[in-house]
Amino acid sequence: xxxPLHLHARALMLGAVALAALTGGVLPVAAQPIxxxxxxxxxxxxxSVGKRVAAYIAAxxxxxxxxxxxxxxxxxxxxxxxxxSAEQRVARTRALxxxxxxxxxxxxxxxxxxxxxxLLRSLAGDWVEFAFxxxxxxxxxxxxxxxxxxxxxxxxxxxx
Numbered sequence: 001x002x003x004p005l006h007l008h009a010r011a012l013m014l015g016a017v018a019l020a021a022l023t024g025g026v027l028p029v030a031a032q033p034i035x036x037x038x039x040x041x042x043x044x045x046x047x048s049v050g051k052r053v054a055a056y057i058a059a060x061x062x063x064x065x066x067x068x069x070x071x072x073x074x075x076x077x078x079x080x081x082x083x084x085s086a087e088q089r090v091a092r093t094r095a096l097x098x099x100x101x102x103x104x105x106x107x108x109x110x111x112x113x114x115x116x117x118x119l120l121r122s123l124a125g126d127w128v129e130f131a132f133x134x135x136x137x138x139x140x141x142x143x144x145x146x147x148x149x150x151x152x153x154x155x156x157x158x159x160x
Contacts, residue, residue, distance in 0.1 A: 042105065042106065042107060042108070043108065044105070044108060044111070044116070044118070045108070045111045045116070047111075047113070048138070048139060048140045049111070049112075049113065049114070049115075049116050049132070049134050049140050050111065050116065052075050052132070052134070052140070052141075052142060053116050053118065053130075053132055055071055055075065056071055056075070056132070056142075056145075057103050057105060057120075059071035060093065060096075060097060060102070060103055061102045061103060063097055063102075065090050065094065068089070068090045068093050068094075069086055069087070069090050072086035072089050072090065073086050075141055075142045076089075076141060076142050077134075077135050077141035077142060077143050078141075079135075079143060080141070080142060080143050080144060083144075096147065099122075099124065100122035100123065100124050100126060100128065101122060101123040101124045102122065102123035103120040103121070103122055103123075103128070103130075104120060104121045104122075104123070105118060105120055106118075106119050106120060106121050106127075107119040109129070113134070113136070113140060114133065114134045114135065114136045114140065115131065115132065115133055115134065116131075116132045116134075117129060117130070117131040117132070118130050118132075119150070126149055126150075127149070127150040128147060128148070128149055128150065129147070129148045129149075129150055130145055130146070130147055131145065131146040131147075131148075132144075132145050133145070133146075
């Protein structure tokens, strides 16, 4: 017999599948359940990558193209610039800023010298996971960012 918790989680996932079916199988951003962090941390690490993540959030929250351009110009790895200019990244970020309206750090889900994954609450009320990838070698410049919207499961500990 399945537990009530399992049935609730399954119902949430079936609802997401039904929404995908109603929208022609396309959702604007991947919706995934939030997994509880094993050791929730609410502060970024005091490292070069932690400082780069903090700078990204500050530039994002400024709502200013100039702040995002300065962030990308100062923090992107040459390999990342080959895949897209700072100006192209500013344009993509502008659309995300309009959608999310600002970000508030709630949890650091994972952190190493080459990656930081954070759970953020948008001012629009969404839960969003940002996974930052950095160069392995110092100065650990930014290679890319993966963004995923989350479905907040009541199984996860409160991130409020």
